Amino acid sequence: MKALTNINVCSIPEAVAAASEAAAAGRVFAFSGGGTDLLQQIKDGTDKADIIINLRTVRDAREVSVLTTETLIGGLITLSDLASHAALSDPWAVLREAAASVGTPQIRNVATLAGNVTQRPWCWYYRNGFNCFKAGGNQCFSVNGENQQHAIFGGGPSFIVHPSDLAPALVALNATFEVADSEGTRRIAAADFFVLPSQNPSRENALDATELLIGVRIPAPGAGVVSTYLKVTDREAWTHAEVSAAVVLNLDGGIIRTASVVLGGVAPIPWRLTDVETFLRGQSLSAAVAGQAGELATANAQPLAKNGHKLPMTSAVVERALMRLAPA
Structure with a gap:
């Protein structure tokens, strides 16, 4: 495994500032909240990062706040905490159940909401070094290859499936995603956050190069x-x-x-x-x-x-x- 530079940050502003500095210097960086998938990708060579911005030392963006008009959930909350949070009552069962369905208890104890939503595809061609759309190439090998677990809706020119469990729940809840970079924050409707291959075959979401998903806002549910x-x-x-x-x-x-x-x-x-x-x-x-x-x-x-x-x-x-x- 190649040598990596690790940067421990203590806040969201410090994290996005580090990302901006790395990009300006021509370095390839990655944010790491839980890192359950990222480090494997670096080992396999599917992620080219040589700087890891470690978010485990960030204490904010981990809370759940239930307000009159909306519920705010920090992007760095672990899936275990999300699945068991007392403030997320029955209307939010879809989100708790989605979080509880991910991986194993060990993974859920470190994996984060933001990491789950922004993880890269698990297509075996991409993960095994094929020069496909997701790896910067110009074809999708699954079209005429092994496509048992690929898309039956919305495919073309890439036929990956989005791997996140939380993503469908957040779209169903009409959530809004809050993202940050060194210039400030912006909000993106969950329905607009995810990008079809027909829009950009190399990307799965609308995040800019140095942006970090820092939280979600879910409208307060009505009675019933x-x-x-x-x-x-x-x-x-x-x-x-x-x-x-x-x-x-x-x-x-x-x-x-x-x-x-x-x-x-x-x-x-x-x-x-x-x-x-x-x-x-x-x-x-x-x-x-x-x-x-x-x-x-x-x-x-x-x-x-x-x-x-x-x-x-x-x-x-x-x-x-x-x-x-x-x-x-």
Whole structure:
């Protein structure tokens, strides 16, 4: 493994200042909150960083604050703390459950919200040194290769799937992301934060080169809001979703007033099922309605040669997630 320069910082302003200085000097840097994936990428050569800006020594950006109009969550909160936080009551179950589904307890104890949302793809071509779009090349090897775990929605020219569990939950909750660099902060709607390959095949998000995700803002839920996150994997632990669904419903006497249904594991970004959301509005949540929503979930899917198994998985995950939220 190559020699690395480690910079311990004590605050967000100090972190983004260090990033700006590194970039100005022509160095390649990376922020490291938990570092569970970053250091492996550096070992494998998929991340070229030679400066690590260590965020574990930063004490701010780790809190949860529930205000009248919104809930603020720091980007450096660990997934364990997020999954068990007492202030995140039932309307935020989708976020707690998504955090609890990640990896193993050891990983969740150090991995952060920001790290989970901004992690790079786990496509085996990218991770094994192929010169694909994500590695700066000009092709996607999965198109005609091994694509069992690749995108069935939104693919092209790259067909990776976004690996984050928290991302679909945050999009479903209509969160806003707060990012910082040495010039200040800005806010990006979660729905606009993630970037399709058709917009930029080498990137997964809208962060500028020296920006850091420092927190999220989630609007206060109204009465009757319920939510859940359901994930299907190919093994019990330390793996990513084959298919997942983040569902947030606003129920009024059993009638669905609004619905957010966002998939993970099936697209290069968290994939919002707008047709399913439209169908659900005004319906009484029942097994029949959930089944119809599940069927509708795959209407616009475009599977590759070897990932057609994701179609029935997607229908089933949407149906089962909805039935979790059905009134008793």
